[in-house]
Amino acid sequence: MIRQFELVERVHSYDPDADEDMLNRAYVYGLKKHGTQLRASGDPYFSHPVEVAGILAEMRLDTSSIVTGLLHDTLEDTDATREELARLFGEEIAKLVDGVTKLSRLEVQSETTKEAENLRKLVLAMSTDIRVLLVKLADRLHNMRTLQHIKEPARRRRIARETMDLYAPLASRIGMERVKRELEELAFAELNPDGRASVQARLGYLREKGEQIVPQIEAELTRTLKDGGLDAQVSGREKTPYSIWRKMQQKNVSFEQLADIMAFRIIVADTAQCYQALGLLHGRYQMLPQRFKDYISVPKPNGYRSLHTGVIGPHGQRIEIQIRTAEMAEQAERGVAAHWIYKQGGPSTDAPQYAWLRSLMDILDKAPDAAEFLEHTKLEMFQDQVFCFTPKGKLISLPRGATPIDFAYAVHSQVGDTCVGAKINGRMLPLRTQLQNGDQIEIVTSKAQTPSPTWERFVVTGKAKAAIRRFIRVRQREQYLQLGRSLLDKTFHEEGYEVTDKGLEGVKANFKQASVDDLIANVGAGLTGSREVLTAVYPGLKQPRKQGGADIVPISRARSKAGKAREAAKKDNGQRQIALTGLIPGMAVHFARCCHPLPGDRIVGIITTGKGVTIHTIDCATLESFSDTPERWIDVGWDSVSDSGGGAYTGRLKITVSNQPGSLSSLSTVIARHEGNISNLRIVNRSMDFFDMVIDVEVADVKHLADITAALRATPAINAVERARN
Structure with missing residues (x-):
């Protein structure tokens, strides 16, 4: 365990103005609060917060971040309170510690829900202060380093899977490649030990076979650049077992077929020399097609800048080369921590590299529950990128496989909601077209347009999916309310009563509904029967007679024979007809695929649990299967707009x-x-x-x-x- 004076010395080595008194007080406070608590390894529990603080010191972070690392588990695992932390260490520290704290005290239904709730809180906290994420990553990194001490295999795998799916991508998003690589390797070792051992064995064989290859390639690359007038640092390294394994899976190739197991990094003085080095290498060696990427001209969303190329280099070896300046190299490894400026006010989450964080906030706004938020967040975080442009040249980064709808929502939620078409590189193309790197997209909008449920089938970003689902839920509820009110009006009217909000207010608790609208929507969705509501409001009302196992309800019934349907219609001329035009198929009202009803057909509605009403023609053979459940039948008709052929x-x-x-x-x-x-x-x-x-x-x-x-x-x-x- 790092001792108190050692931690203070580490921080002073890069920040002479660090608040030594606060560091000492936080160390003593954390040691006292965690007391005799032990970790799964048997070590004192306080060794974990101290190691987390040590990792943050390696990142060269400010005093507040180090103190937060020392205290990050006090709210969760001790009797410390937020008020006490604010009093002893200030509001800034209390806010950071609270942001990192897990929601372990919440009563949750499952591990998935718990994971989702934790992520929801983390996103809210880091949206105002990115240091919350840095402390959380340091916390997860140390937990992964000591994962082997947890006895239950299922728990180890769950933690490793969460690390691979969420925390490694989060580290990548803020450019912390060093942390990302270590998290991936530790999780890979737990999730697929056989796969990792196989890759390591092959790497070991390559090392023995070509022990001198890497130094020889380094020397020749250095000589090539020097002959061209460049003084550069060249270093070679193997890729990590997990990155090799992932490429084998993505490209469906064997280990031997991979072209970039070895990567060489060239560090030069400035940006101009990056392009000069690239020209010298391409002039000397044969370039591999489609392997050149210019992340200096178009940086990655996390701010990463470098030139990447693949060549058939010295000794006929296929190698990957990365060319960058020392500043770019520092940014590539340490990300947001490489240019920490909190003493001057700190990096703002409004910066372009935090666009992904603003997308997560939009998703948080639109997702109805934590589980859906988790699903959309994983979509947003864990995909390769394509880079597209607006007509004015603004760069928009999207996941691979994204469509113009995803692009529209990335520009603005309102643009996505009103999108009717898209011009890709000047040509009108379908909205389901997959975008490619460098495409210029112009979105065509209309105030009359609303999101279509079919969009959800081909969008890939979490932000787009969340917005479309939210619109569907709102529109669906409107439809359920309209249908539920119609059903209740009819049922109450048949018994000589009038449905009132006051009457429904008195019985909503019987059906475990929070409001009258919730009860009406439940009736429209087919989850609660309108007759059940009637008997709840008027308990003295006689129940309908039974005959042959089916309820005999004193209402007009449509039947699968045309004559009976006409009779039913005549017996209930006063019934309010349902307007079918303008509805979204598949929501509260939709048309049966078995008979394809058209305006002008005689029709009947069948209440379907969870879907509302399905419209059939009166001679549809499917209706026979509902003959024993007459309470599910409802007489419907076409409104005047439908009769005039106003739709397709x-x-x-x-x-x-x-x-x-x-x-x-x-x-x-x-x-x-x-x-x-x-x-x-x-x-x-x-x-x-x-x-x-x-x-x-x-x-x-x-x-x-x-x-x-x-x-x-x-x-x-x-x-x-x-x-x-x-």
Whole structure:
């Protein structure tokens, strides 16, 4: 364990103005508070905070950070309070310690929830002071160094997995490559010891076989640069076992096929010499295609700058070369800690390299619970980057596989919500197009646009997913409220009552709902029956009779026979009809895929648990399966906008086409001429003479589909047409 005077001397070695008195007081306070507590290794518990402080001193951080490291577990594991820390060490220290403290006192349902809640608090804390993250990384690094002392294998693997998925990417995001590499190696050793041992064995074999290769390559690279007039420092190193393993997995290649197991670093005096060195090396050695990356002109989001290239170098070896200045090298290894300026006010989290942190704050704003926040955060943190530009030249970094929707949300949430199209390098392309490095994106917006649920299928950033899901939840709730109110109005009206908020307020607790709106939305979602609410409000009301196991409810019922449906409609002319246009499919109201109802069809609604209402045509065979649950049936109709064909609906046709040249062309021409649009086509049977196919056609209403059907029947190449059912 680092002794008190040793820690003070370490800090004074790089910061002569450090507050020695505060360091001493924090050391003594932490030692006293942790007292006789022991770690899993049997060492005094206080050895952990001291080692964390030592790691922070290696990062050359300020006094407040070192003191926070000494005290970071006092709130969680001792009787210390935040007020006491503020009184003894100041509000700044108390705030930092509280930000690092885990939420172990919370009652949580699972380890995943606990992990998510801890991350949520960490993001909130480090959004105002990045030192919280630095202390947390030092804490995790020491815990990983002593992981072997934990006896339970499952717990060790959970900690290692959390480190690999969250803390190593977080270290990378602030440019602390040295910390990131060590975290990855320690986690890799726990998660895949066999894989690590295999890579190490092969690296050992290479060392024995080519013991002199690295010094020889270093000498030749140095000579090449010196001949060109450059005085440079050249050093070579092996890549870590985990980075080698990850490349083998990503590229699906064997160890022997990797081209960059050895990496050489060239340090020069200034930026101009970086490009001069690159020119000398490319002039001397054959460059490997697609291996050149200029992170000086376009730095990584964490501020990393360097030139990367791959060449077939001395002795025919494939090698990776990194060219940078000493300042860039320091930044690459130590990240945000390399230019610590807290004595002058500290680095601001508004800087460009913290855009990712602002994205996490947006996700935190939009995620409904900790588990979804954790999912979106992992998406945001743990992906390779592509770099794209706005029309004004602003650089936007996104995960690989990102689309224009991701780009729009990265620019601003409002731009994402109102996106209707995108120009990529001057060409209008689909919103699901994957972006490439260097693309220039212009987003086309419209005030009338809202996020589409289908976007969630192809966006990859956590920020975009969180925003789309939030919009869907809000719109879904609106739909559930509208439907729930309609169902309650109908059920109460049939018994001669009127539904009131006062009546619902009195029974909301019976259904474990916090508000009247929550109760109504639950009815709309099919999770609570409207009849249950009625009997709760009026307990003296007689229950419906039973017959054959099914409730006999005194309401009009739609049935799968057209006659019964007409009867039901006549018996309840006063029912409020549901407006079907303008709804988002798949939310509170959606159309059945078995019968594809169209405006003009006679329809009926079926309440589906968790989805709201599914709309079927009255002759749909699927309705027979609901005959024993009449309480789930609801009479619906098309509003005046729907009847006028104000939207695009899918009608399905079964068509038999002659197997001859031009048949499909004739079919598509007829449909297009009648303003229909083929959205899907599937051949279900083919023979020498005929093709049987099923076609989905976008139409305005049932009359529109009938016109297209009639035109198809008059086409010589088409033998039979009928509307597909079920």
